[in-house]
Amino acid sequence: EPEVTQTPSHQVTQMGQEVILRCVPISNHLYFYWYRQILGQKVEFLVSFYNNEISEKSEIFDDQFSVERPDGSNFTLKIRSTKLEDSAMYFCASFPALPPYNEQFFGPGTRLTVL
Amino acid sequence: AQTVTQSQPEMSVQEAETVTLSCTYDTSESNYYLFWYKQPPSRQMILVIRQEAYKQQNATENRFSVNFQKAAKSFSLKISDSQLGDTAMYFCAFMSATSGTYKYIFGTGTRLKVLA
Numbered sequence: 001e002p003e004v005t006q007t008p009s010h011q012v013t014q015m016g017q018e019v020i021l022r023c024v025p026i027s028n029h030l031y032f033y034w035y036r037q038i039l040g041q042k043v044e045f046l047v048s049f050y051n052n053e054i055s056e057k058s059e060i061f062d063d064q065f066s067v068e069r070p071d072g073s074n075f076t077l078k079i080r081s082t083k084l085e086d087s088a089m090y091f092c093a094s095f096p097a098l099p100p101y102n103e104q105f106f107g108p109g110t111r112l113t114v115l
Numbered sequence: 116a117q118t119v120t121q122s123q124p125e126m127s128v129q130e131a132e133t134v135t136l137s138c139t140y141d142t143s144e145s146n147y148y149l150f151w152y153k154q155p156p157s158r159q160m161i162l163v164i165r166q167e168a169y170k171q172q173n174a175t176e177n178r179f180s181v182n183f184q185k186a187a188k189s190f191s192l193k194i195s196d197s198q199l200g201d202t203a204m205y206f207c208a209f210m211s212a213t214s215g216t217y218k219y220i221f222g223t224g225t226r227l228k229v230l231a
Contacts (some may be wrong), residue, residue, distance in 0.1 A: 031217055041162070042223045043206060048216040056216040089158055095217050102148055102167065104210075105217060106160040 002026040004107035006092050012113045016081050021110045023047065023075045023092030031095040032075045034067065036060065038088045046090075047076065082114045117142045119209050121222035128197045129230050135182075136192045136225045138207030144170075146212040149183070149190045151221070154204040163205070166190065168212075197229045 005024045013019050025032050026040055034046040047057045054067065066078045075094075077088055089111050093104040118141045128134035140149070151163040166174045166183050173181050178198075182191045194201055207222040 033218060035219070037158070043219075043221040045218045045220065048218050050216070056214075056218060091160060093219075095218065100213075102210075103150060103162055103165055104217070108159050109156075111158075 004092055004094055004105050006090075006107035006110050008110060009108065010111045010113070013082055014115065015084055015114055019079050019082055019091075019112065021077045021090050021112070023077075023107055024073055025075055025092065026096070026105055029071070029094035029096045029105070031055075031097055031104075032069065033093040034077045035089045035091040035093065037091065037109075038085075043091065046077075054102075067087070079112075081114075084114050087112060087114045092099075104108030117144075117209050117211065117220050119207055119220050119222040121207055121225050122128075123225045124223070125226045125228070127228040127230055128194075130197055130199060133193060133195045134197055134227065136194075136227065137220055138190045138192070140188050140190065140209050142188070142209065142211070144195055144211055144213055148212060149181075149211045150208040150210070151179070151190075151192045152183070152206045152208060152221075154202075154206060155202075160206075164192065177209075178230075194227075199229050199231060201227060202229045203227060207213055 007022045032049040037043045047061045048055045089109045091109045092107040095104045120139045147168045149166045153161045164176045178195045204224045206224045208219045
């Protein structure tokens with residue numbers, strides 16, 4: 001069965017450094033998402049991406065964040081200058097928006113640690 | 116804006132017993148989906164069960180069933196014959212079918228511990 005993959009599984013970085021988190025969504029899906037989960041807290045929506053552009057972003061998704069789908073398969077989240085509070089689990093998800101599926105498919109997550 | 120509330124931060128249940136996790140939500144929409152996700156220590160998000168708002172029949176998946184009360188905006192998860200492997204964090208999630216982005220809004224989660 002197709003699945004969403006994410007790399008790396010764990011990224012450690014220094015405060016102020018740029019990081020790129022990578023995701024390969026399921027190939028025929030149309031919508032792509034990034035979510036964030038700070039340890040012990042709920043999963044929060046960051047951004048949705050459809051038709052090669054951002055369709056919605058949350059208040060968390062400020063100018064430090066950007067997303068790209070550079071080659072039609074990868075979907076990346078870039079954090080320009082990481083802060084300590086960016087330490088979290090980042091989940092990528094994709095959604096087919098076609099029946100019979102009406103749920104998002106989640107990747108295993110990337111744990112980002114900012115020192 | 117939609118909100119999802121899980122009022123039980125932690126629960127425990129004896130193995131083989133039944134437990135019910137609560138979830139309420141707030142929306143003005145009539146067409147939406149509700150989900151329960153399980154998050155074990157690996158932190159993978161695993162879909163447990165889904166419910167379409169237009170369906171009156173409560174969804175069931177083996178030992179997992181929901182009590183969907185649309186008028187009350189309530190969506191509880193019942194786990195029957197609890198097993199040690201059910202120990203996890205459980206998140207309730209809402210997805211609008213009309214927003215155009217189909218994003219999820221999650222509750223704060225309930226940590227379930229199954230006791231041997």
